[in-house]
Amino acid sequence: LQTQCPWNPTIPPLQPAGSCVLPIDDGTPMQVLNTSRELPWTHPPSCVIPNSAASAEKFCVYSSSAFNDGSGIAIIADPETAAGVAGTVQDPLPAWRSRQHLARNGRLATETVDLPYAVTPIPGKGLGVVATKRIKRFETILKSYPAMIADSEFLSLRKKKAVVDGPRLFQKALDQLPDKERFLTMSRSEEEHVHAVEDVIKTNAFAIIVDGRNMKGVYPEIARLNHACDANSSAYSKFTKKDLAMSAVATRDIEPGEEITVSYIPLGMPTAHRTRALKNWGFNCTCNLCSASPEARAASDERRERLREVYQTIQHESTSYNTLVKLTQELVDLAQVEGLLAKVGEYYQAFMRIYYRAGDAQTARKYGRTSLKLAEIFADPEGVLCTGLKGDLEQLDRLIQGGGGGG
Ligand SMILES: C[S@@+](CC[C@H](N)C(=O)[O-])C[C@H]1O[C@@H](n2cnc3c(N)ncnc32)[C@H](O)[C@@H]1O
Known part of the structure; x- marks a missing residue:
């Protein structure tokens, strides 16, 4: 394990190293664990080493009981990733600021919070989330903090049976959560021989990137949202790395009584791809689109196929x-019919690049600005998408001011 913080000339030499938290594992002396104030972990780490040449990593459980107003978090990760995220886990403020959801399970002292949704049974889908008030497009409907985060490589090694000690680690992660109820009451596939924690992760976790690693995050409040593939999918899940939170953002106006759904898989896939992607989640989708008539499904597949085709064509240098x-407009219209608003931002980003290449910096900037506006709503404002777009727009501004704006 790394034993020294990297030299960082930006930190004045007489001040504490600040953001550098050294990695720890099950070999770290108790005295170090007990005296390191910057460590948020409330339990000594328990670790496993996969019994395979496939991975040289060690994976440990890191728990913090104080996280998210005492709901706690357990992270299954390698020591370096856990160290990288320690500062975020230690900060109590973000969760405290958006703790309204705690009112639902009686954990807030006052019942003054008026949430715009309720969790209720949905025929054929277990529980689900239904709007109780009018929710406006682009509003954040709810914000949830993870109860558990697990490294994707660890999970796939488990699937390949390359981690014998997996269940012990899962059990530790569960036992160290102060609010086990919040975790265990989540939906499960009830597959035999699968540890309850592994099952909850499979049925509920969203893919996230933490400290550069692919992880799965279990967000108990977000996990109540059912999936929809169609235009009725009314929310989009947005991960913010600075506080590890997942939010559901409304993609359109939602009326009271409407079910609020998200897409668990990338937007815009035709039926065959969706069915395959949803298999990993362990259920057969019965959303409006998947249970529509074969004709309606075929028409939607055709539009989605056409979207892919148009998207490819416009990227060809030879397209006049x-x-x-013409095709730019067709793409936007098709995406709108298919209810893929969150995807439109992605398209606008591509349009910016394409128009720039075609020598039309003004139009490129117009699309870049719209893309950034949507990205700041639906993506992490501090993530690569937004920061990349900002950089591109600055470059376009300079180009246009310099008189090289084209078209
Ligand atoms: C993340 S949970 C969603 C909340 C869940 N319904 C509950 O009761 O907590 C995922 C599970 O919900 C059900 N589900 C979600 N979306 C569905 C859909 N479109 N069609 C059928 N079942 C769905 C499936 O049982 C799936 O395994």
Whole structure:
């Protein structure tokens, strides 16, 4: 394990190293664990080493009982990733600021919070989330903090039976959560021979990137949202790395009584791809689109196929400018019919690049600005998408001010 913080000339030499937390594992002396104030972990780490040449990593459980107003978190990760995220776990403020959801399970002292949704049974889908008030497009409906985060590589090694000690680690992670109820009452596939924790992760976790690693995050409040593939999918799940939170953001106006759903898989897939992708989640989708008539499904598949085709065509250097303009509009119209608003931002980003390449910096900037506006709503404002877009827009501004704006 790393025993020294990297030299960082930006930190004045007489001040504490600040953001550098050294990695710890089950070999770290208790005295170090007890005296390191910057460590948020409330239990000594328990670790396993996969019994395979496939991975040289050690994976440990890191728990913090104080996280999220005492609901706690357990993280299954390698020591370096856990160290990288320790500062975020230690900060109590973000969760405290968005703790309204605690009112639902009686954990807030006052019942003054008026949430815009309720969790209620949905025929054929177990529980689900239904709007109790009008929710406006782009509003954050709810914000949830993870009860558990597990490294994706660890989970796939488990699947390949390359981690014999997996169940022990899962059990430790569960036992160290102060609010086990919040975790265990989540939906499960009830597959035999699968540890309850592994089952909850499989049925509820969202893919996130933490400290550069692919992870799965279990967000108990977000996990009550059922999945929909169609235009009725009314919310989009947004991960913010600075506080590890997952939010559901409304993609359109939602009326009281409407079920609020998200897409568990990338938007815009045709039926065959969706069915395959949803298999990993362990259920057969009965959303409006998946249970629509074969004709309606075929029509939607055709539109989604056409979207892919148009998207590819406009990226060809040989596409003429006039065709490009026509196809850009077709793409946006198709995405709107299919209810893929959150995807439109992604398209706008591509349009920015394409129009820039075609020498039309003004139009490129127009699409870049719209893309950034949508990205700041639906993506992490501090993530690579938003920061990349900001950089591109600055470059376009300079180009246009310098008189090289084209079209
Ligand atoms: C993340 S949970 C969603 C909340 C869950 N319904 C509950 O009761 O807590 C995922 C599970 O909900 C059900 N589900 C979600 N979306 C569905 C859909 N579109 N069609 C059928 N079942 C769905 C499946 O049982 C799935 O395994």
